[in-house]
Amino acid sequence: GRKIAAENLPPVENLPPVKWMAANRFEQIVLALATRTMGSEELTRIVGVGAARDLRRRYARVLLDDGIIEFTIPEKPNSRLQKYRLTAKGKRLAVGLRANGSSPVKGEST
Numbered sequence: 690g691r692k693i694a695a696e697n698l699p700p701v702e703n704l705p706p707v708k709w710m711a712a713n714r715f716e717q718i719v720l721a722l723a724t725r726t727m728g729s730e731e732l733t734r735i736v737g738v739g740a741a742r743d744l745r746r747r748y749a750r751v752l753l754d755d756g757i758i759e760f761t762i763p764e765k766p767n768s769r770l771q772k773y774r775l776t777a778k779g780k781r782l783a784v785g786l787r788a789n790g791s792s793p794v795k796g797e798s799t
Contacts, residue, residue: 723783
């Protein structure tokens with residue numbers, strides 16, 4: 690598939706509706722993980738993706754491939770204890786998103 694660098698996504702107002710949802714989800718995931726590490730089930734609930742499988746397939750894989758998030762247990766990607774966290778690149782992206790006025794994720798204190 691085509692690789693999408695989350696930091697190179699066009700502004701959401703320039704995207705067609707379905708793509709806007711995806712861009713927004715990438716931002717929500719980054720902002721959610723800026724607060725703490727999370728497993729896919731918790732992240733799925735916070736960003737409102739239908740199922741953890743969808744989150745992993747549609748969003749987490751892209752962010753992992755682009756080095757924005759990483760596994761907490763990289764040697765066991767399918768571990769039931771697996772969680773996601775931001776990389777240094779992801780933390781810089783989160784700071785940029787906050788500076789540009791992205792709205793906080795549900796449940797995140799400002």
